[in-house]
Amino acid sequence: MTHLRTPVRPGRRRGRPRRAAAVLSALVVAGTAAFGFGSTAPAYADGNTLTVNVGTTVRPVTHVAAGGLYGVDTGSTPPLSQLYPLHVNTFTQPPPGTQQLGNGATHPCCDGLQVAGKITDAGGQQYLRLPDVFSTFPYNWVSWPDWESKIGTMISARVDATSTTNIAGYEIWNEPDANWAASTKNDPNAGSYLDMWTRTYRDIRAVDTLTPIIGPGASSYSHDFMLGFMTNAKNTGTLPSVAVWHELGDFSYQDVQAHVTDFRGIEDSLGLPHIPISINEYASPGQVDEPSIGVHYMAAFERAGIHDAERAYWYEAGTMDGLLYNNLPTASYWAYKWYGDQSGNVVQTVPQSYLDGVASYDASRKQVNVVFGGDGGTNTVKVNGLAGLGSQVSVQLSSTNTTGRTTNQAAPNLLSTTTYPVVDGSISVPVSNMDAVAAYQLLITPTTGTPTYQQTYEAENATVVNASRLSSSTASNGGYVGRIDGNGDARTDSFVDFLVDVPTARSYTMTIKYANATGATATQGLASDGGAFSTVSYPPTTSGWGNPTGSVDVTVQLRAGYNVIRLAKGSPNYAGGTGYAELDSIHLQ
Numbered sequence: 001m002t003h004l005r006t007p008v009r010p011g012r013r014r015g016r017p018r019r020a021a022a023v024l025s026a027l028v029v030a031g032t033a034a035f036g037f038g039s040t041a042p043a044y045a046d047g048n049t050l051t052v053n054v055g056t057t058v059r060p061v062t063h064v065a066a067g068g069l070y071g072v073d074t075g076s077t078p079p080l081s082q083l084y085p086l087h088v089n090t091f092t093q094p095p096p097g098t099q100q101l102g103n104g105a106t107h108p109c110c111d112g113l114q115v116a117g118k119i120t121d122a123g124g125q126q127y128l129r130l131p132d133v134f135s136t137f138p139y140n141w142v143s144w145p146d147w148e149s150k151i152g153t154m155i156s157a158r159v160d161a162t163s164t165t166n167i168a169g170y171e172i173w174n175e176p177d178a179n180w181a182a183s184t185k186n187d188p189n190a191g192s193y194l195d196m197w198t199r200t201y202r203d204i205r206a207v208d209t210l211t212p213i214i215g216p217g218a219s220s221y222s223h224d225f226m227l228g229f230m231t232n233a234k235n236t237g238t239l240p241s242v243a244v245w246h247e248l249g250d251f252s253y254q255d256v257q258a259h260v261t262d263f264r265g266i267e268d269s270l271g272l273p274h275i276p277i278s279i280n281e282y283a284s285p286g287q288v289d290e291p292s293i294g295v296h297y298m299a300a301f302e303r304a305g306i307h308d309a310e311r312a313y314w315y316e317a318g319t320m321d322g323l324l325y326n327n328l329p330t331a332s333y334w335a336y337k338w339y340g341d342q343s344g345n346v347v348q349t350v351p352q353s354y355l356d357g358v359a360s361y362d363a364s365r366k367q368v369n370v371v372f373g374g375d376g377g378t379n380t381v382k383v384n385g386l387a388g389l390g391s392q393v394s395v396q397l398s399s400t401n402t403t404g405r406t407t408n409q410a411a412p413n414l415l416s417t418t419t420y421p422v423v424d425g426s427i428s429v430p431v432s433n434m435d436a437v438a439a440y441q442l443l444i445t446p447t448t449g450t451p452t453y454q455q456t457y458e459a460e461n462a463t464v465v466n467a468s469r470l471s472s473s474t475a476s477n478g479g480y481v482g483r484i485d486g487n488g489d490a491r492t493d494s495f496v497d498f499l500v501d502v503p504t505a506r507s508y509t510m511t512i513k514y515a516n517a518t519g520a521t522a523t524q525g526l527a528s529d530g531g532a533f534s535t536v537s538y539p540p541t542t543s544g545w546g547n548p549t550g551s552v553d554v555t556v557q558l559r560a561g562y563n564v565i566r567l568a569k570g571s572p573n574y575a576g577g578t579g580y581a582e583l584d585s586i587h588l589q
Contacts, residue, residue, distance in 0.1 A: 046377020046434070048352040052359045052370055054385030056348035058302060060460040060469060060479045061360050063087045063340055065298045067310040069281050070094070070102065070110045072119055073318030078327050080121055084562040086320070086333075087340035087499060088124035090168060090308035092280045094132035096157040097150075101135055102317060108135075109317045113157060116164045121530065123463045123499040123564060125168040125308075127214055127244075127280065130154060130200075131183075132174070138182040144189060148203055155207040163572040165490050166465060169212035169242055171280070172200050175219035194232045201238040210491040212241035214278065221245050221259040227266050234270055246281040248312060253282075253293070256300040276307035285314040289322045289404040291335040291439035292373035298339055298358040302346050315405060322405035331401040334412040335439035338371045338398075343454065343461055344477055347385075354436065355379050363388075363477060364456035368444040376436040380428055383444060387425040390446045395420050395429055402437040412441070419447060453503050459583040463497040472546045475584050476513065480548050482582040484524070487570020495525075495568035496583055505560045512567070513584035515548040516540050522579030525568040528556055533574045536567065538581040548584035556588075 067090040072078065093112035094100050100108055112128045119126050131139050133150050141147065158167060173180065176193045184190035191199075201213055216229045226245075233239045243263060247256060260277060267274055279301065287293040288311060301309050311321035319325065323333040344362030349370075351357070357372025366389050370381060386393060398412040420427040429442060460469045460479035467484040486494040502508065516522045516538045525533040534554075541550040556565060565586065569577045 045353065046375065046379055048355040048375055049380045049382055050352065050355045050357050050370075050372050051350040052357075052368070052381065052383040053348040053350070054359075054361045054368055054383065056385075057478065058346040058348055059305065060458065060477070061342045061344055061346055062461065063089050063342070064301045064306050065089070065282075065294070065309045066336060066340060067091050067124070067308055068321040069310045069313040070317040071311065071313070071320045072115045073110050074114050074118075076327060077318035078320060078324050080118060082324055082327060082329070082333075083118075083122040083124075083320070084499065084501075085337045085340050086323070088119070088122050090278070090310065091119055091124055091126040092129050092171065092310050093126050095128045095130050095154045097154060098132050099135040100132040100137070102313065103315060105317065112167070113161050113164060116161070116166065120166045120497075121564060123497055125166040125463065125465070127169045127171050127278070128154070128158065128167060129171045129174055129217075131172075138179040141183045141187060141190065143187055147200070151200060151203045152207060155204055158211065159208050159491075162490050165493060165495075165572065166463075167211060167491070169214040170204060171214050171217050171244060172197055172204075173215070174217045175246070176216055177222065177225050178219040194229065197229070198232065198236045198238050208491070210489065214242040214244050215240040216244065217280065218245040220248065221255070221262070223262050223266070226263055230266055230270055230272070234272060239272070240275065242276045242278050242307065244278045244280050246312075247279050247297075248281055248284055250284050250287060252284070253296040253300040256297075256306070257304045260304040260306070277305070279306055279309040281312040282309055283312050285312075288312055288314055289330070289332055290437045291332045291400040291402070292437050294332055294335050295358065295371055295373045295439050296356055298371065299349060299351070299356045302358050319405070325406050325408055328408045329410070330405055330407060331403050331409045332405075332439075334400045334409065335371060335373075338369065338412075338439070338441040342369045342371075343367075344458065357381075365451060365454060366446050367450070368442075370442040370444070371439060372442070373434070373439040374436060376434050378430060378432045379434055380430050381442055382426060382428045383442070384426045386422050386427060386444070389422065389444070392419055392421050392447055393427065393444050394418075394447050395427070396441075396443040397429065397431065398441045398443075399435075400439045402435055454501060455589055456585055456587045457498045457500055458585045459496050459498075462499070465497070466492055466494040467496065470546065472548070474543075474547045474549070476548075477585070480515070480546070480582055480584045482545065484569045484583065485580060487568075487576035489570075490572050493568065493570035493572070495566050495571050498565045498567075498586055499562060500558070500565060500588060501562050502558050502588060503560065505558065507555050507557050508588045510554050510556045510565070511587040511589075512536065512552050512554065513548050513586075514538050514541070514550045514552070515543065515545055515582040515584070516550060516579065517545045518579045520579055522577065522581040524577040524581060525571055525574040526554060526556070526566070527568070527571070527574070528558060528565045529563050533568075533571070538579075545582060548582060558588075
């Protein structure tokens with residue numbers, strides 16, 4: 001079943017290239033059916049099966065799709081209480097001193113340094129989009145002296161923000177494939193985009209040698225454009241630390257894997273190592289508010305190994321790009337909240353037709369969390385690999401509404417709670433009367449013996465800054481965080497931030513699993529919710545790096561609800577740890 005709605009008039013978003021806006025307008029005029037914006041409605045047919053293979057791990061849970069462009073503003077727009085459940089990953093925000101007036105705004109919004117504390121408190125990171133210092137789009141470029149003056153001011157402001165962490169990179173330009181010529185049409189000395197990239201990269205490095213630089217920020221993926229960009233970057237010594245492009249077309253989630261494969265081929269052909277990929281704008285204007293479309297992107301990004309992805313900013317800033325209205329959840333919020341609830345490992349999902357989803361398995365909680373949608377009628381979710389949960393399981397089925405960004409939904413719809421026998425390690429759950437626009441959740445747990453709240457938090461699921469997620473068969477859940485080596489500068493400090501949710505305010509015993517193969521006691525700083533640091537000592541372990549056999553107990557005072565616990569080699573307001581230790585997990589009790 002499709003959900004019909006009036007197509008949204010395009011062209012209001014700051015950052016939408018005029019070329020693409022013209023294409024989208026033509027699609028609206030064509031009068032195609034409106035599942036999604038200006039797209040032809042798929043031929044939905046029920047009777048499909050989404051298969052979940054719990055025993056096949058895809059990657060650690062990091063909530064890749066939980067980010068936004070201009071998603072966060074200052075003050076209570078949005079409140080931290082609404083950000084915490086999403087387990088946000090990465091944002092793209094405008095730079096310090098921004099003059100950008102997006103989508104009819106009367107004053108600039110969302111300065112990255114001004115919102116940095118909130119993003120860090122929520123467990124996220126952010127990129128600074130430098131050209132959004134301009135007031136219009138296409139950007140009102142003046143001249144090279146003007147641009148280089150702006151670059152110097154913006155980069156110096158970040159360097160001077162010595163207590164600000166979690167700035168993950170500078171984006172030199174946005175959508176250069178679509179707007180560089182339009183932005184610089186009045187300056188005959190502007191030169192080519194590739195020359196601008198090279199010159200600006202070097203200008204940034206003259207002021208800041210540490211913060212990553214990302215690019216190219218293309219409006220859509222093109223093999224020829226990306227090959228030319230990466231070739232120039234290699235030849236000039238200006239390679240980005242993160243590859244960035246947009247996926248903004250109707251049903252662009254279908255193209256993500258092909259684009260990633262093509263980009264990896266470009267890296268290989270140039271003899272370059274693979275770098276993280278950010279899809280820093282995704283979903284078209286008429287689809288960004290459809291819960292099932294968010295699920296499609298979640299699934300596509302997880303399968304393709306995307307590092308982070310940001311919902312597109314088509315309408316109001318500071319709303320998590322439509323997940324909130326008047327600071328309260330919309331229907332799509334609940335799809336992202338379920339996704340935010342995932343922990344442990346992302347496991348394999350096999351879609352059929354338009355029925356797709358993303359699933360996780362947390363071995364410590366014995367919980368399988370499947371977020372799915374995309375097709376109408378009666379369909380089935382088959383879950384394999386459940387033998388470890390017992391002979392029968394409890395299955396809770398919930399759904400979102402299908403309303404858009406200006407209608408609140410106070411809570412998801414609980415459709416059923418049912419006990420299923422586990423037969424040969426599997427269950428099959430029929431889902432009747434599905435709406436192709438809604439999102440759904442299956443939460444599968446044992447019928448007895450489940451913990452009342454999450455107690456174990458894996459380091460690889462946490463926010464990892466200037467360190468590395470690594471794999472080991474001896475680590476719990478198969479992963480750990482190593483190379484926690486940096487201290488002395490807010491741009492290179494290494495730490496892991498655990499976002500935890502506890503039922504009551506009290507002192508908790510926190511058991512830290514770790515490895516320390518230095519042969520001497522190592523130390524890290526421990527702080528919760530931005531409070532004062534204490535010192536954690538890690539006696540040496542004999543099993544070597546990557547084998548986290550050590551454990552230490554410390555006491556932490558936590559408030560009821562969400563808390564951020566930081567374990568740091570280096571951090572603002574902390575003198576720095578000694579030696580080195582790798583982190584596997586924390587356990588609260």
